[in-house]
Amino acid sequence: MIENKIKISYREALKQGLQEVLRSDDRVFLMGEDVGHYGGAFAVSKGLLQEFGEERIMDVPLSESGFVGAGIGAAIAGMKPVVEVMTVNFSLLAMDQIVNNAATLLHMSGGQINVPVVIRMGCGIGRQLAAQHSHSWESFYAHIPGLIVLSAGTHEDARYLLPAAMKSPDPVIIFEYTSMLNMENEIQDNPAGVDISKAKIRREGREISIITYGTGVYKSMEAAEELASMGIDAEVIDLRVLRPLDEATFLASVSKTHRALIVEDAWRSVSISSEISARISEKVFYELDAPVKRLCGLEVPIPYPAHLEDSSVPQKKDIVNEVQKILNP
Amino acid sequence: MIEFTMPSLGADMADGTLVEWLKKPGDQVKRGDIIATVETQKGLIDIEVFDEGTIEKLMIDEDTKVPVGTLMALINPEKKIESQKAIPDITEEPVIQPTEEKAIPAFLTENIHIKASPLARKIAAENNIDLLQINGSGENGAITRKDVEGAIEQGKLVQGKEKSSIVAEPIKEQNISNPVRSAVAAAMSRSNREIPHYYLEKKIDLKKALAWMYGKNKELPVQKRLLPAALLIKAVASSLKVVPELNAVWDTDLQLKTEINIGFVVSLRNGGIIVPAIHAADLKSVDEIMENLNDIIPRARALRLRSSELSDSTITITSIGDGGADLVYGIIYPPQVAIIGFGSISEQAFAENGLLGVRPMVRVSLAGDHRASDGLTGSRFLVALNNHLQNPEAL
Numbered sequence: 001m002i003e004n005k006i007k008i009s010y011r012e013a014l015k016q017g018l019q020e021v022l023r024s025d026d027r028v029f030l031m032g033e034d035v036g037h038y039g040g041a042f043a044v045s046k047g048l049l050q051e052f053g054e055e056r057i058m059d060v061p062l063s064e065s066g067f068v069g070a071g072i073g074a075a076i077a078g079m080k081p082v083v084e085v086m087t088v089n090f091s092l093l094a095m096d097q098i099v100n101n102a103a104t105l106l107h108m109s110g111g112q113i114n115v116p117v118v119i120r121m122g123c124g125i126g127r128q129l130a131a132q133h134s135h136s137w138e139s140f141y142a143h144i145p146g147l148i149v150l151s152a153g154t155h156e157d158a159r160y161l162l163p164a165a166m167k168s169p170d171p172v173i174i175f176e177y178t179s180m181l182n183m184e185n186e187i188q189d190n191p192a193g194v195d196i197s198k199a200k201i202r203r204e205g206r207e208i209s210i211i212t213y214g215t216g217v218y219k220s221m222e223a224a225e226e227l228a229s230m231g232i233d234a235e236v237i238d239l240r241v242l243r244p245l246d247e248a249t250f251l252a253s254v255s256k257t258h259r260a261l262i263v264e265d266a267w268r269s270v271s272i273s274s275e276i277s278a279r280i281s282e283k284v285f286y287e288l289d290a291p292v293k294r295l296c297g298l299e300v301p302i303p304y305p306a307h308l309e310d311s312s313v314p315q316k317k318d319i320v321n322e323v324q325k326i327l328n329p
Numbered sequence: 330m331i332e333f334t335m336p337s338l339g340a341d342m343a344d345g346t347l348v349e350w351l352k353k354p355g356d357q358v359k360r361g362d363i364i365a366t367v368e369t370q371k372g373l374i375d376i377e378v379f380d381e382g383t384i385e386k387l388m389i390d391e392d393t394k395v396p397v398g399t400l401m402a403l404i405n406p407e408k409k410i411e412s413q414k415a416i417p418d419i420t421e422e423p424v425i426q427p428t429e430e431k432a433i434p435a436f437l438t439e440n441i442h443i444k445a446s447p448l449a450r451k452i453a454a455e456n457n458i459d460l461l462q463i464n465g466s467g468e469n470g471a472i473t474r475k476d477v478e479g480a481i482e483q484g485k486l487v488q489g490k491e492k493s494s495i496v497a498e499p500i501k502e503q504n505i506s507n508p509v510r511s512a513v514a515a516a517m518s519r520s521n522r523e524i525p526h527y528y529l530e531k532k533i534d535l536k537k538a539l540a541w542m543y544g545k546n547k548e549l550p551v552q553k554r555l556l557p558a559a560l561l562i563k564a565v566a567s568s569l570k571v572v573p574e575l576n577a578v579w580d581t582d583l584q585l586k587t588e589i590n591i592g593f594v595v596s597l598r599n600g601g602i603i604v605p606a607i608h609a610a611d612l613k614s615v616d617e618i619m620e621n622l623n624d625i626i627p628r629a630r631a632l633r634l635r636s637s638e639l640s641d642s643t644i645t646i647t648s649i650g651d652g653g654a655d656l657v658y659g660i661i662y663p664p665q666v667a668i669i670g671f672g673s674i675s676e677q678a679f680a681e682n683g684l685l686g687v688r689p690m691v692r693v694s695l696a697g698d699h700r701a702s703d704g705l706t707g708s709r710f711l712v713a714l715n716n717h718l719q720n721p722e723a724l
Binding site for chain 1: 446447448449450451466467468469471473474475
C-alpha cells in the first residue's frame with residue numbers, strides 16, 4: 001500500500017474531520033455560535049452551511065448553557081450532535097450542563113440513558129487575546145468522571161479525532177488549539193491507530209520521556225530534534241487522551257528512559273502535569289533516576305503583549321534547557 | 330525481661346561475630362560483668378552487661394555473625410532461679426544471620442541518609458553495592474544509575490583476584506590481612522565526608538610540666554613512673570572542664586557529655602590504630618591515668634579490649650611520641666566533635682620576657698567539628714590546656 005501524505009492546515013484538518021462525520025451519518029449535525037452563515041468564528045466551518053443546509057449547520061443564540069444543554073438533549077433523543085463552544089473561556093457558562101448532565105446521566109439513569117454528544121472547544125494561548133481569552137483549562141474537564149477528554153495537539157488528531165469521538169456512546173470534549181489554525185503540516189491519509197483511548201509516542205527515544213499534549217507536542221518535537229543534534233535521545237509522548245489517561249503508555253516510557261519532563265501551557269498547580277507526575281511517583285518510583293520535572297505556564301493572568309505572552313508558557317528553548325539540566329545536572 | 334543486644338562498638342561497626350558465651354542460662358549477672366566475647370574488626374572484645382539479673386536465655390549460637398542491635402540474650406531482672414525452667418526452648422530462626430551470608434551494605438544498616446535516585450538504590454541493592462562509597466553526579470550530588478553502574482564496572486575491572494572495596498563483601502573475605510585497616514578506613518572516610526573540620530594550633534612550653542614529672546618520678550618505683558602522655562591526658566581532661574563544649578558527640582545536634590572519657594590513639598604493630606577510652610579521666614589522678622595506660626595499651630595492642638573501652642570515648646587524643654613528627658593534624662572520630670593532636674616534644678628556642686631560652690616544646694593541634702563548635706571555643710580550650718600545663722602541681 002502506498003502511503004498517501006497530504007499537506008494541510010490545522011483549520012482545514014478540522015474542517016475535513018467535520019465533513020467526514022457529517023457525510024457519514026444523517027443524524028450528525030453541527031451547532032454553535034456563528035458556525036453557519038459566518039462560517040465559524042475561526043472559519044473552520046466555512047462552506048459547510050452550503051453543503052449540508054441549515055438543519056445540519058445550526059447557528060445558535062449566545063447562550064452556552066442553553067445550546068450545550070440542547071445538544072445534550074438531542075444526543076439523548078438519538079441524534080449525534082457536534083456542539084462547538086467558540087472557546088473554552090465561554091464554556092464555563094455551559095459547565096453545569098456538561099458536568100451535571102452530560103457526565104452523570106448514564107449513572108443517574110441506572111445505565112438507561114447515554115449521552116453521545118461531542119463538544120468541541122477552541123482553546124489555548126498565543127494569539128494575543130489577553131487574560132480573559134487565553135486559557136488552558138483542559139484540567140477542569142479532565143477532572144470529571146463520565147467525560148472523555150481529548151486534546152488535538154497535531155494535524156493528524158485535528159483531522160481524525162472527531163470521527164473517532166463520534167463512535168463513543170459517552171460525552172466527549174475535544175480541545176482544539178486556535179494558535180495552530182494557520183499552521184501547515186503533512187499528515188498521512190487515513191492513518192491507523194487514531195483512537196480515543198491511547199496516548200501516542202510521537203518520537204521514540206531512550207534517555208528522557210517528554211510527556212505533553214496540545215501545543216506542547218510540536219514544541220517538544222522540535223526540542224527533541226535540537227536535542228538529538230546534541231546527542232540527547234528524547235522520547236516525546238502526546239497524551240492525546242486527558243481523561244481517562246492512558247497511563248500504561250507513559251509509565252512504560254518512563255520505565256524505559258528513567259527520566260521524565262512534563263510540558264504543558266496550563267498553570268502548574270492542580271494541572272494535568274500534577275496528575276502525570278503523581279502517577280509516575282506512585283507506580284514507577286523505583287524506575288526513576290532523576291526527579292520528575294515540569295515545565296508549565298506561569299501562574300499569572302496571561303499577558304497581552306506578545307513577548308510577555310510568549311514568555312508565560314514553555315517554549316522550545318525552555319524544553320531544550322530543562323532536558324539538558326536533567327541529563328547533565 | 331531485659332533484652333541484651335549486639336552493642337555498637339564505634340560508628341564503623343555494622344556487625345560482630347559471637348565467639349563465646351561466658352555466661353549460661355541461670356547465671357546471675359551484674360553491671361560490668363563480661364557476658365560474651367565478640368569478634369569485630371577491632372579484634373576480640375569482651376562484652377559487658379549493663380543490667381542486673383539472671384540470664385534467662387541465650388538467643389544466638391557461638392560463631393554466629395549478627396548485625397548491631399540483634400537480640401543476643403534475655404536477662405530476667407528478677408533473680409528468681411526457678412522461673413528459668415518455665416521458659417520453653419523456642420528456637421527462633423529469623424533473629425540469626427549466619428556468618429556465611431553476605432554483609433549488608435552499610436547504608437542499609439546505618440542510619441545515614443544518602444541522596445540517590447530510586448533506580449540507583451535498586452541497582453545498588455541488587456548488586457550489593459555500598460552507596461556510601463560512590464560519588465553522585467546527579468542533581469545536588471545525588472547518586473544516579475550511571476554512577477552505580479560505573480562503580481559496578483570499576484569493580485569488575487579491578488577484580489583480577491581482589492574485589493573492589495566498593496563491593497560490600499563479607500568482612501572475613503574482604504581483607505583478611507587487616508580488618509583494623511578497614512575499620513579505620515570506614516571511620517575516617519565517614520569523618521572526612523561528614524564533618525567540616527577546623528584546625529587550630531598552639532605551641533606549649535613543657536618545661537615546668539616535665540620538671541614536675543621528673544621530680545615525681547624520682548619518688549616512684551620504676552613500674553609506676555609517669556610518662557608525658559599521662560600528664561597530657563590529665564591536662565586535656567582538666568581543660569575540658571573549662572570548655573565542656575568539646576566533650577560531646579554530634580548526632581543531628583550537639584549533645585554534651587558529663588563523663589570525660591578520653592580516647593587515646595594506640596598504634597598497632599602491624600598497622601592500623603585502635604582507640605581505647607580512659608574513663609572519667611578528670612576524676613583520676615595522673616598516677617591513676619598512668620596505671621590505666623599501662624593496663625590498657627598492651628591489651629589494645631593484643632586486640633583484647635572491653636566493649637565500654639571501645640565505645641565510650643567522648644574526645645580523642647593522638648600523640649606522636651619521641652622523635653617523630655613535630656605536629657599532627659587529627660581527623661575526628663565520629664560522632665565525637667574534637668581531636669587533640671600532640672607532636673613530639675623537642676627543644677626549641679623560646680622567647681619570654683624579652684629573653685631567649687631553650688625549652689622543651691610541644692605543638693598542639695585541635696581539630697574541631699565546625700557544626701558543633703567554632704574556632705573561638707577551640708582557642709579557649711588550647712589556652713586552658715596551656716594554663717594547666719604551666720601549673721602541673723595543680724593537675
